[in-house]
Amino acid sequence: MTLLELEGVTASYGPVQVLDGVSLRVPDNGAVGILGANGAGKTTTLRAISGTVRAGGRIVFDGKDIRGLRPDRVAALGIAHVPEGRGTLGDLTVRENLRVGAYLRKDAKGVAQDIDYCLDLFPNLQNRIRSNASALSGGEQQMLAVARAIMSKPRLLLLDEASLGLAPSTAKNVYDAIRRLRIESGIAMVVVEQNANLAFTLVDSATVLETGRNVLTGTSAELRGMDEIRRAYLGG
Numbered sequence: 025m026t027l028l029e030l031e032g033v034t035a036s037y038g039p040v041q042v043l044d045g046v047s048l049r050v051p052d053n054g055a056v057g058i059l060g061a062n063g064a065g066k067t068t069t070l071r072a073i074s075g076t077v078r079a080g081g082r083i084v085f086d087g088k089d090i091r092g093l094r095p096d097r098v099a100a101l102g103i104a105h106v107p108e109g110r111g112t113l114g115d116l117t118v119r120e121n122l123r124v125g126a127y128l129r130k131d132a133k134g135v136a137q138d139i140d141y142c143l144d145l146f147p148n149l150q151n152r153i154r155s156n157a158s159a160l161s162g163g164e165q166q167m168l169a170v171a172r173a174i175m176s177k178p179r180l181l182l183l184d185e186a187s188l189g190l191a192p193s194t195a196k197n198v199y200d201a202i203r204r205l206r207i208e209s210g211i212a213m214v215v216v217e218q219n220a221n222l223a224f225t226l227v228d229s230a231t232v233l234e235t236g237r238n239v240l241t242g243t244s245a246e247l248r249g250m251d252e253i254r255r256a257y258l259g260g
Contacts, residue, residue, distance in 0.1 A: 027052040027212050028073070028180060033081035034236075035065075035072050042068045044236040045081070048214070050180070055206060055213040057223040057230030057244075059257055065236040066216040067108055070182045073214070074098050074105040085180070100128060104178035106169050108185045108216075114158030118149050121157055121168055125175030135175070142171035145201050163194035170202060180212045187219050199225060220257035224248060 028050040035043040043065045050056045058066045072079035075095040083091040090098055099105075104125075113121050122142060126135045143150040146167040152160055157168055166186060173181060186202065187195035199222050206213060206226065217223035223230065224244045232240040232253070240247070247253045 025052045026050070027054070027086055028214070029082065029084045030069070030073070031082040031084075033069070033072055033079055033083060035068050035077050035079045037068075037077075042236050043072065043079070045238075046072075046233065046236065047238055048231060050212050050214055052179075053210045053212055054229075055215060055227040057215045057217060057220075057227035058233060059217070059220055059223065059230055059247075059253075060233035061256075063235075064233040066233055067184055068236075069233070070105060070107075070184050070214065070216060074103060074182060076105070099176065102177075102179035103182065104173035104176050104180070105182040106173045106184060106186065108188060112157040112160075112165050112168050112172070115156060117156055118153045118160070118168055121172050122175050125172035126177075128176060134177075138175055138177070142174055145174075145205060146171055163190050163198065166190060166194075166198055167201070170198070170205075174205065174209075174211075178211060180214070182214050182216075184216045185218060186215075187217060187222055195219065195222060202226060220253070 026049050030046055030048040033043055033046045046069055048056065058069060060066050068077060071077040073083060075093050075098040079091055085101060085103065113124060122139050129135055148164050149167055149171060152164060157165060160168060186198055203226050205211065215223055215227050227244055229243045230247055231238050
């Protein structure tokens with residue numbers, strides 16, 4: 025079953041067109057990567073899905089046309105967006121950030137259980153539970169951003185450059201936790217990532233964007249085997 029479908033999606037910032045007909049399908053419980061150079065339209069694709077940029081074309085989530093919906097309504101349908109730059113609330117503690125992620129939920133017992141799950145998923149956060157987010161390291165802030173998104177109990181998680189600015193070992197730890205989350209929860213994912221080696225440890229398939237258009241789509245195994253992908257994204 026297809027959970028998310030983009031067909032011919034366009035988007036602009038003022039007079040500058042960034043997306044020029046992007047198409048994408050994400051199966052229920054599936055994970056799809058988006059690769060491409062800076063300026064290719066990767067982040068804008070996620071913004072089009074989450075409603076934070078005006079878009080044209082078709083964006084259908086769980087059979088419902090969500091194009092043009094406000095971001096809060098998109099979130100309420102079960103789409104959580106972890107933006108590039110993390111976006112944690114620096115003046116709030118780790119626990120308070122997690123509670124903010126669950127602001128639409130009414131099940132207090134379930135919220136408490138999910139906080140415990142997030143702290144098990146990201147043990148670093150357990151030791152910083154009373155610390156303000158602004159005092160965390162970059163890696164801990166990224167963990168908190170993902171954990172806060174999980175707290176909304178989404179069906180679809182949009183991840184934008186989760187490894188950006190992190191040391192390789194920290195980035196691996198973050199992706200190990202996200203991979204565990206996917207296995208245990210079945211949350212579908214759209215993953216934008218410059219580090220294709222990391223992305224391919226998580227996603228089943230990927231699409232490559234150039235100047236706002238799909239130029240190549242395939243399974244992770246197929247893309248790994250392509251010379252142009254190895255040269256451009258895998259350091260080979």
